Amino acid sequence: MSAYLSIDRVGITFPTPKGPLEVLKDIKLDIAQGEVVSLIGHSGCGKSTVLNIVAGLLEASTGGVLLEEREVKSPGPDRAVVFQQHSLLPWLSVYDNVRLAVDQVFGRRKTRKERHEWTLHNLDLVHMGHALERRPSEISGGMKQRVGIARALAMEPKVLLMDEPFGALDSLTRTHMQDSLLEIQARLNNTVILITHDVDEAVLLSDRIVMMTNGPSATVGRILDVDLLRPRDRLALAEDPTYHHYRAEVVKFLHERHAPAVTQSARPARERPTLRLAANG
Numbered sequence: 288m289s290a291y292l293s294i295d296r297v298g299i300t301f302p303t304p305k306g307p308l309e310v311l312k313d314i315k316l317d318i319a320q321g322e323v324v325s326l327i328g329h330s331g332c333g334k335s336t337v338l339n340i341v342a343g344l345l346e347a348s349t350g351g352v353l354l355e356e357r358e359v360k361s362p363g364p365d366r367a368v369v370f371q372q373h374s375l376l377p378w379l380s381v382y383d384n385v386r387l388a389v390d391q392v393f394g395r396r397k398t399r400k401e402r403h404e405w406t407l408h409n410l411d412l413v414h415m416g417h418a419l420e421r422r423p424s425e426i427s428g429g430m431k432q433r434v435g436i437a438r439a440l441a442m443e444p445k446v447l448l449m450d451e452p453f454g455a456l457d458s459l460t461r462t463h464m465q466d467s468l469l470e471i472q473a474r475l476n477n478t479v480i481l482i483t484h485d486v487d488e489a490v491l492l493s494d495r496i497v498m499m500t501n502g503p504s505a506t507v508g509r510i511l512d513v514d515l516l517r518p519r520d521r522l523a524l525a526e527d528p529t530y531h532h533y534r535a536e537v538v539k540f541l542h543e544r545h546a547p548a549v550t551q552s553a554r555p556a557r558e559r560p561t562l563r564l565a566a567n568g
């Protein structure tokens with residue numbers, strides 16, 4: 288049986304002033320419906336490039352992406368993207384930011400009343416029903432990310448693509464957002480690809496963790512099955528030896544097998560690996 292989402296031997300080469308740069312090589316990954324898969328790897332290895340190819344924002348040089356056996360050729364509402372920095376329209380209220388997406392996707396299929404209720408329902412899912420009239424400048428970073436997630440969920444995408452969605456948030460807000468995502472995913476059974484630098488986040492949220500090798504020509508280095516029962520509870524997991532085993536496997540991969548070839552101090556800050564390890568690491 289073919290996979291729900293198939294990333295089939297994807298490679299991409301960019302033209303650069305120094306000649307062609309092969310960023311990704313032979314990325315192969317089959318994802319089942321309702322699965323949460325994290326991509327983890329050192330900074331610059333090509334995680335966002337993978338996500339952008341799945342989103343249809345970039346075209347692969349070799350191979351391709353199939354969603355329900357159809358080739359992905361361009362962006363579409365069946366693949367909603369949530370970025371690290373929110374992408375809300377600053378002149379629209381919280382409600383209107385979500386409503387705009389709802390109107391775009393469901394303009395013909397739902398009545399005005401249904402679209403209104405659907406907008407409210409999705410804002411309630413992320414606990415933002417109390418701030419409908421506020422503008423993005425009037426709410427916190429965590430709240431903005433919640434609205435971005437509500438907007439993505441409201442499109443009822445087949446796949447939710449999340450590029451470090453909580454990376455810009457303080458650790459307490461990030462914890463809340465991770466718990467919200469766990470809760471929403473448990474309710475809606477979304478298929479999710481999540482890019483993260485946070486090992487604990489990857490283990491907590493994922494069914495599988497895809498560890499990428501360093502670029503250039505980055506590829507899938509190892510795939511770890513995270514066999515922890517759902518619903519997951521972060522406090523219970525903190526005591527769970529299996530959780531710590533998975534966590535150690537990811538840390539080991541990143542630090543031992545695929546540490547960057549040059550020393551950190553020799554690289555510009557923006558290129559340094561940014562592994563985020565929680566207090567128990």
Ligand SMILES: Nc1ncnc2c1ncn2[C@@H]1O[C@H](COP(=O)(O)OP(=O)(O)OP(=O)(O)O)[C@@H](O)[C@H]1O
Nearest residue numbers: 301302303308310329330331332333334335336337
């Ligand atoms: N359009 C482009 N032209 C040339 N090179 C590019 C282009 N887009 C990305 N790259 C290069 O591809 C590599 C991978 O970039 P990408 O943003 O996918 O990495 P990443 O793993 O998501 O990084 P980070 O974790 O820092 O966000 C980088 O070396 C980047 O400079």
